[in-house]
Amino acid sequence: xxxNEKDFADLVKQYKSSVYSVCYMFAKDADxxxxxxxxxLINLWKGxxxxxxxxxxxxxxxxVSFNTCISADRRRKRNKEVRLSxxxxxxxxxxxxxxxxxxxxxxxxxxxxxxxxxxxxxxxGISYEEIGAIVGISVKNVSVRLVRIKEMLKQMSxxx
Amino acid sequence: xxxxxxxxxxxxxxxxxxxxxxxxxxxxxxxESIVNDRLMRNILASKRDKIDRYLLRLMVLMPFVMVLMYLxxxxxxxxxVPFLVFTEVMLLVAGTFIYFNKRLLASADxxxxxxxxxxxxxxxxxxxxxxxVCVGIPVAVAWVTWLLVYEFPHCSKAAEVLPGLTWGCLVxxxxxxxxxxxxxxxxxxxxxxxxxxxxxxx
Numbered sequence: 001x002x003x004n005e006k007d008f009a010d011l012v013k014q015y016k017s018s019v020y021s022v023c024y025m026f027a028k029d030a031d032x033x034x035x036x037x038x039x040x041l042i043n044l045w046k047g048x049x050x051x052x053x054x055x056x057x058x059x060x061x062x063x064v065s066f067n068t069c070i071s072a073d074r075r076r077k078r079n080k081e082v083r084l085s086x087x088x089x090x091x092x093x094x095x096x097x098x099x100x101x102x103x104x105x106x107x108x109x110x111x112x113x114x115x116x117x118x119x120x121x122x123x124x125g126i127s128y129e130e131i132g133a134i135v136g137i138s139v140k141n142v143s144v145r146l147v148r149i150k151e152m153l154k155q156m157s158x159x160x
Numbered sequence: 161x162x163x164x165x166x167x168x169x170x171x172x173x174x175x176x177x178x179x180x181x182x183x184x185x186x187x188x189x190x191x192e193s194i195v196n197d198r199l200m201r202n203i204l205a206s207k208r209d210k211i212d213r214y215l216l217r218l219m220v221l222m223p224f225v226m227v228l229m230y231l232x233x234x235x236x237x238x239x240x241v242p243f244l245v246f247t248e249v250m251l252l253v254a255g256t257f258i259y260f261n262k263r264l265l266a267s268a269d270x271x272x273x274x275x276x277x278x279x280x281x282x283x284x285x286x287x288x289x290x291x292x293v294c295v296g297i298p299v300a301v302a303w304v305t306w307l308l309v310y311e312f313p314h315c316s317k318a319a320e321v322l323p324g325l326t327w328g329c330l331v332x333x334x335x336x337x338x339x340x341x342x343x344x345x346x347x348x349x350x351x352x353x354x355x356x357x358x359x360x361x362x
Contacts, residue, residue: 017189024185086192090185097184104181123175123182150175157174 008048012041015061018124019044020086022062025108025116026069030089037086040068055133062126062134066117107153118142119149204270204354208282211350214343215262222255237318237325239311246306250299261288270354279358286351293344297337304333 012019019040020033027033043064051060090101108116114135121131128142137145229247233239268281308326312318318325 016192017186020189021182021185086189088188088192090188097188100181101185101188104178104185107178120182123179125179153174153178 004048008045011048011057011061012044015058016086018058019061019065022065022069022117022120024090025105025120026072026113028109030091033090034086036069036072039072040065043068056130059130059134062121066135070113070117107156110156111149111152115145115149115152118145119153122146201271201275204357207350207354208265208268208270211347212262212265214347215258215265219255219258219262222251222258226251226255233311237312237315239307239315239318243306243311247303250303254296257288257292261285261292264288270358275358279355282351282355286348286355289344289348289351293341300333300337304329 020037023033023036023040027036044061047060047064051057055063090098090105108119111119117135118131121134126134128139128146131142132139135142226248229251230244233244233247264281264285268278268285270278308329312322312325312329
């Protein structure tokens with residue numbers, strides 16, 4: 001394997017869970033999650049050569065993941081033969097952990113795409129500054145949006 | 161005040177639950193491999209199957225070649241019995257070798273078996289094929305020499321058309337050798353490709 005390919009493979013191994021969790025939260029089914037996952041990996045590969053280390057690598061990966069998922073073209077034809085996946089179906093499994101994950105998915109999926117990105121990053125324990133850097137808004141804006149998102153989540157819980 | 165405190169408490173509890181659920185999600189994903197293992201195995205299996213089909217064709221052809229040799233060198237141009245027997249035994253040994261090596265290839269089931277074990281079998285298959293070619297080519301050269309230098313000149317029927325037969329045999333032998341070596345090289349490259357890909361992913 002060439003060195004840049006190995007670097008990319010190592011990077012993807014390190015961040016695969018974060019990337020896939022973003023794709024999962026933006027997808028309606030397993031096929032869509034796999035499509036988004038493949039698309040994010042392709043964009044990361046393409047962008048790796050141009051990454052100038054002006055931000056942390058993790059910040060860049062989050063940014064690419066969210067930008068890809070938010071702007072993905074869901075009507076693109078799916079090519080099952082070459083799709084990369086995590087070989088896991090979080091939409092169909094019935095074990096208790098997966099049910100909990102599905103509850104999380106149901107809550108977050110009801111938010112607007114941009115709000116999904118903010119709440120996911122906040123749940124990861126990422127600072128307001130970094131959230132702002134990833135999604136491209138000010139720290140104050142992150143704070144305001146988070147309050148609103150929490151309120152919406154609470155209203156959803158009360159209705160359910 | 162108490163209502164506000166209760167609201168804050170519920171907020172925290174919900175967020176904590178969601179954080180816990182995120183933790184479950186990450187833990188599940190961390191245990192998974194990223195490459196579609198099934199897809200990789202299917203690709204490797206189809207490469208292996210291509211080689212398997214080539215060996216099957218050789219095996220199927222072998223009985224016909226044996227019959228053809230008997231018709232040519234036993235009836236059409238009756239050559240010596242030792243030569244005929246040697247020819248048929250040589251073809252039988254070649255066919256038997258192909259059969260056993262094909263079985264070894266089939267047992268390297270990259271679709272379902274342990275990939276490292278399958279890789280070892282493929283390496284063994286490759287070594288056998290190389291040994292077969294190293295032995296087979298000198299034997300084939302000796303057989304052609306025996307045919308052209310001794311058998312045909314001593315066969316009365318062949319003597320009438322000896323120059324044509326000689327040239328025909330030589331052209332056939334050289335063409336066969338070139339085509340055989342090209343096929344052999346393609347097969348070994350295919351095996352090397354599969355073994356290399358298994359090494360990359362395991």
